[in-house]
Amino acid sequence: MNSFVLYATKKGSSEIYAKEFARKKNYRLLKREQASTEDIAGSDKIYYFGSVYAGKVLGLEKLKREFPNNNLTVFPVGLSSNNDQEKLAEIQDNIMSVFPQAEIIHLRGRLIKEQLSLPEKLIIKMISKASKKKATEDKLDIEKAIEQAVDNGSVDCIDLAVLEDIH
Ligand SMILES: Cc1cc2nc3c(=O)[nH]c(=O)nc-3n(C[C@H](O)[C@H](O)[C@H](O)COP(=O)(O)O)c2cc1C
Incomplete structure (x- = not known):
């Protein structure tokens, strides 16, 4: 079967996971922008690692145009x-509106304040400010992570060991 790994990233987290997964499985690895229409249309199965911004995975709509085949993880x-069920459901709904049959496996990334654009910095500052007003037990894990990035400059939730369990 002609399987390969594609990734779409802004700041590198998805690339770290995609590289490790491709290495382990011995699959070809391509950055989204480098994959040709022929590469994509000619594949039987794609493993797509895409960063989430505002509840949406980067680049999925474009992928749909080139890869109507639904054999996609x-x-x-x-x-x-995994504790942030509502947030995950939003991401999942957005993926399923494009690829209804896709298998979905959530991964956690990282946030490095220095890498962010000014508007992105403002967004995370606002989220952190709102989160600080909540009682600890009411905070989502994403809010705790964003608070940490704002206060300490970065937060890293990348866990490559999670890939071990994926077959
Ligand atoms: C402006 C902004 C919006 C984000 N929105 C979400 C989101 O809706 N859901 C989520 O789980 N993470 C969100 N994140 C966190 C990113 O998904 C996380 O930093 C990820 O590791 C980025 O991937 P990349 O390094 O491959 O670009 C957001 C981060 C920023 C800066």
Whole structure:
């Protein structure tokens, strides 16, 4: 079967996971922008690692135009954890509106304040400010992570060991 790994990233987290997964499985690895229409249309199965911004995985709509085949596993890389069910459901709904049959496996990424654009910095500052007003037990894991990035400059939730369990 002609399987390969594609990744779409802004700041590198999805690339770290995609590289490790491709290495382990011995699959070809391509950055989204480098994959040709022929590469994509000619594949039987794609493992897609895409960063999450505002609940959406980067680049999925474009992928749909080139790969109407639904044999796809999507790995959304974001800061929400498995405890943040509503956040994960939002990401999942957005993926399923494009690829209804995709398998979805959530992964956690990282946030480095220095890498962010000014508007992105403002967004995370606002989220952190709102989160600080909440009682600890009411905070989502994504909010705790964002607070940490704002206060300490970065937060790293990347866990490559999670890939061990994926077959
Ligand atoms: C402006 C902004 C919006 C984000 N929105 C979400 C989100 O909706 N859900 C989520 O889980 N993570 C969100 N994140 C966290 C990113 O998904 C996380 O930092 C991820 O590791 C980025 O991937 P990349 O390094 O491959 O670009 C957001 C981060 C920023 C800066």
